[in-house]
Amino acid sequence: MAISVRGLTKRYGDLLAVDDVSFEVAEGEFFGILGPNGAGKTTTLELVEGLREPDAGEIRLLGLKPWPRNSALLPRIGVQLQASSFFDKLTAREQLETFGSLYGVSKGTAADMLELVGLADKANTRENKLSGGQRQRLSIACALVHDPDVAFLDEPTAALDPQARRNLWDVLRAIRERGKTIVYTTHYLDEAEILCDRVAIMDRGRILAMDPPATLVRGLDSATHVLLAQGTLPVDQARAIPGVDDASEDGVSLSLATHDPGPVLAALAERGTLDGLQVRSATLEDVFLNLTGREYRA
Amino acid sequence: MTVFTSLSIAAIKGFVRDRVGLFFTFFFPLMFLIIFGLLFTDNGPKQTKLGVVGDGPVITALRKAEALNVTTVDSVDAAVDQVRKGDLPAVLTERDGAVELRFAASDRVRAGTVQGIVGNVVNQLNLAGQPVRFHLAQQPVEDTSLKPIQFVTPGILSWSLASSGVFGAALTIVSWRRKQVLRRMRLAPVNPLTVLSSRLLVSVGIGVVQAIIFIGLALTPPFGLKLAGQWWLAAPLLVTGLLAFFAIGMLAASFTKTEEATAAVANLIVLPMAFLSGTFFPLDNAPRWLEIVSKCLPLRYLNDGMTAVLSRGQGVEAIVTPMLVLLGFTVVVSAIAAKLFTWEDS
Structure with missing residues (x-):
């Protein structure tokens, strides 16, 4: 040591x-x-x-x-x-x-x-x-x-x-x-x-x-977020995609939360809605939020 | 390369590359030398004036004697008027062998001086031609007339050494502490004494260069300094003086945190000390309490020692006491500084 x-x-x-x-x-x-x-x-x-x-x-x-x-x-x-x-x-x-x-x-x-x-x-x-x-x-x-x-x-x-x-x-x-x-x-x-x-x-x-x-x-077991431009897909249709835990809109993007991003991405590809798609997985900031219950502020 | 050498080189480079620091160390004291050395050149003891009217052997002899500042006045009336006003202490008229001295009784001291000197000259002229029974030999104790430069040079040199010693030590330590150079040294396998002694050596070197430039300029004709025989005794004195002022700088650095605060404290120590130690003006006529205060200041001893060996022509015996006192200051002040010293700000 x-x-x-x-x-x-x-x-x-x-x-x-x-x-x-x-x-x-x-x-x-x-x-x-x-x-x-x-x-x-x-x-x-x-x-x-x-x-x-x-x-x-x-x-x-x-x-x-x-x-x-x-x-x-x-x-x-x-x-x-x-x-x-x-x-x-x-x-x-x-x-x-x-x-x-x-x-x-x-x-x-x-x-x-x-x-x-x-x-x-x-x-x-x-x-x-x-x-x-x-x-x-x-x-x-x-x-x-x-x-x-x-x-x-x-x-x-x-x-x-x-x-x-x-x-x-x-x-x-x-x-x-x-x-x-x-x-x-x-x-x-x-x-x-x-x-x-x-x-x-x-x-x-x-x-x-x-x-x-x-x-x-x-270890966080947190969801991966798939982000699309808002309007590419109605929220209820998005929620219906197999593997999607939840879907929400914030005025700019449509966010799909999933623990199994593979099938979700495949389903989105089938619909031809991959343009401008982003995948955001958990980071240490999420770990910090989870540990302290507050946002990370450097 | 040893730690000692490399730290000394680093300090020298840092010093030489700092233009403002160079100015204050080398040229600022020279400005004082110019002001005090050139402008106050005729600041010696004033000769008593004597107004004269007419001409004759007595007046010629008085002019030759150079004991009085003899000024010719046009008329007796004008001269008497000047005596009344107090512009002249006395007036002497000489016409056809008759000599008359008129003086202001209100100014007994100067009038007395004039009476004594004139009486002496008249007596000598009366006795001229008779055999001389006693011859009085006269000689001044100083080999040159006591020009102000002889006192100004050691004084301002002492002050500038004190100043560069205190500031050099204090600012280096505070800057190193604030910039965490001290922390870095603490994390390296070096002895703090090595660090200090290398900086002290650089301070002594700077002091020697200061002294050479300073005395060198004072020796040139416009200033006309005349070094006394054992002037080189100033060197050991200079070293002990720098030790004492380096220690004072360390003390100033031990209770200040920023360079600005340190410079203020160092000024607060050096400037009053310079005035109270008689480095700018002699303390000959100072009140007794000031004399006592000045005897408690290290600069007084450096100044006294420097004047003794540079101007008065005194020998080793004149620097023993100053050196011992300065070493004593060094020991005591260093001990206090070591007690108060901190490696870090917090």
């Missing part, structure tokens, strides 16, 4: 930031902690990294205790911080070289990291001249410059535009292929569904569910 956490609790005054949290992360696993802002994701990460002292509970990181500051552990973990945590006025390469030197990493290795995160052409650009996505990638490169066994990434894709987010996903996948254990937090459920081997859904300091994303979604 790369990480093993049992009964972790952290309180800030009246606020129970982390409430009896337990989980394990296997070596080489891409583990996501999801939840809205204020769910306790960052605090959990900081406790595991050894930046804060837990009020209760036990943490083993690579078999060692992270608190108090454990110098034997530090070279083996990499922590990505906020996008702005850089030295003043240094270029991308100089940032990597300086952070690398803290771990005794050679200049050449540091420069190679730019390649991994796709910033080789920005080596001589000052950090403050990089775009948000580039800075985020540089920040990840700085966290991984010493080739750690476990990488902690705290909301690496927050505040990025969709294109930059997708570029970063490629970087994260590349890191994972190097066999690293990655623990990452996000409030984008769709992203976690794509990237993570396993996710823990957190809300108000507690872990509500923990499994591979597909398992969580399937």
